[in-house]
Amino acid sequence: MEQPTPSPTPAAAESQYFSSNPPPANLSNHLTLARAFVERHAAEGRRVALVTSGGTTVPLEEQTVRFIDNFSAGTRGATSAEYFLSQGYAVIYLHRQFSLLPYSRHYSHDKRSFLDFMAEDPATGTVVVDAVHQAKMLRVLRQYSEVKRANTLLILSFVSITDYLWELREVAKLMRPLGANALFYLAAAVSDFFVPKDRMVEHKIQSAEEFSQSQSTASSSSNGPSKPPPAARTQGKSLIIDLEPVPKFLKQLVDGWAPDAMIVSFKLETDPAMLVRKAVYALRRYHHHLVIGNLLSTRKWEVVFVSAEEEEKWIRVPRSRRARSASGIESLVGKAAWRASESERQSSADGGVGEPSVEIESLIVPEIASMHGRLIERALARGA
Known part of the structure; x- marks a missing residue:
């Protein structure tokens, strides 16, 4: 009986991935900036946080026209970066290009045009x-x-995902x-x-059947016997994508x-029954110091801290201090808690009426x- 092929070791998988998928063109420049930044703050004895943010694309073509993406705008990362800075950290903010940035996020992620915040002094x-926005913008x-x-x-x-990993x-x-x-x-939403x-095919995947057939023929002839078939190809009128x-x-x-660093990762789920279990699984598998679990529908109002050193801990924004969320479902707050006490579940009712809304990152980051x-x-x- 044929024996199954053993899985590569983590080191071998790392070597194979990075040798097969080239680095981004601007990596060298980024590393020059990062090296100087780290050395400066190390000399000053300051803590340094690398905050990752936004989604990663999965290109389907070498000359990329089409790609797979996710919904992340980078809200969690951009907001958290501000609070890490307020806690005295130096922050390397590694973000998806054109996703939200610290500080400018207050105005770039708004339904209004940025010009609506301005006026002309006649x-x-x-x-x-505009006078209405002066106080907040000045702050x-x-x-x-x-x-x-x-x-x-x-x-x-x-x-892309490869850019991010490099x-x-x-x-x-x-x-x-x-x-x-x-x-x-x-905090990045990694593919x-x-x-x-x-x-990966070189050119844009064609949608017209006659062109896609000729493209498939050309790809097959250029692949040679040792090259695997393209992952994205047309079959009749369907597009077939085979991802790894x-x-x-x-x-x-x-x-x-970075074996001595503190590692905080996130686990996003949509099923309340799975959230804590998946966070615990991630903690045991990757040996991070902290896994923060959050539900898609309640992520702006509650998270759960899962760590090896402390009890499971829920962090919730009190009900009266929650910002509105177009995608949020308030009735699901507390539903993912396995062992939360009744008093903890009711804590979301605390807080003064009419007080300003609280960003949950302002509660998460000081705890971290x-x-x-x-x-x-x-x-x-x-x-010692």
């Missing part, structure tokens, strides 16, 4: 901020200006000398499947890329910073 003929501008002055925010971008690996290696002072907050470089799983490198982050502080203390005690 006396001077200059553009000014955001001051925060942003202070971050620029202190040079505590470095913004890097990616587009950037994450190489920046993580640069952060390795930080030891326990490094923190990874992996689970992709098209390997050697199975993205290798799971989250364990490599712990084992090899506190956990990180304890991790650093233990690392120092071991080194």
Whole structure:
């Protein structure tokens, strides 16, 4: 009987992936910026957080016209980056190109045009901020200006899943000398499947049947006997896409890329019955310090912290302090809690009437910073 092919080791899977899928063109420039940023803040003894944000695309063609994407706009990452900065961290913000950015997110992710925040001063003929928005915009501008002055925010971008993995690996290696002072907050919505470089068609996939047939013939003849068939191809009037799983490198982050850093990852689910179980599974599989579970429908109002060191912990925005959400379902808040007490489930009713809305990231990040502080203390005690 033929024996099954053994799965490659994590190191072998890493080597095979990165040798087969080329790095992004701007990686070298990004690493030059990141190296200088990390070295500066390491010398000053500052904690450095790598915050990943936004979705990753899966290109279907080498000259990409079509790709697979997800809904993420980068809200969680951009918002969290601001709160990490307010906690005294230097932040490398690795985000999907054109997704939300810290500070500008207050105005770029709005149903109104950015021009609606402005007005013309008839006396001077200059553009000014409308009086209604002056107070908030001044507050955001001051925060942003202070971050620029202190040079505590470095913004890097990616587009595809391969771009993201290259950037994450190489920046993580640069952060390795930080030891326990490094923190990874992996909020990006990372694709689970992709098209390997050697199975990607070169040109745009044709929709007209006569052109798609000639394209398939040309692809087959150019593949040669050793090249696998293209992952995206037409069959009659249908488009057939055969995706492969993205290798799971989250364990490599712990084992090899930045072994002393604090790792925080996210688990997004749509089924309340699966959320905690999947978060616990991810924690055990990848050995991260913290997995934050959240439901698609309640992610702006509640999350669950799952870690090896502490009890399962739910963080909820009180009902009267919740911002409106077009996609949220408030009746599902608390439904994913396995062991939450009745008093905990009712805590969402706390808070003053008419108070400003609270961003859940303002509750998440200080908790993480506190956990990180304890991790650093233990690392120092071991080194003493």
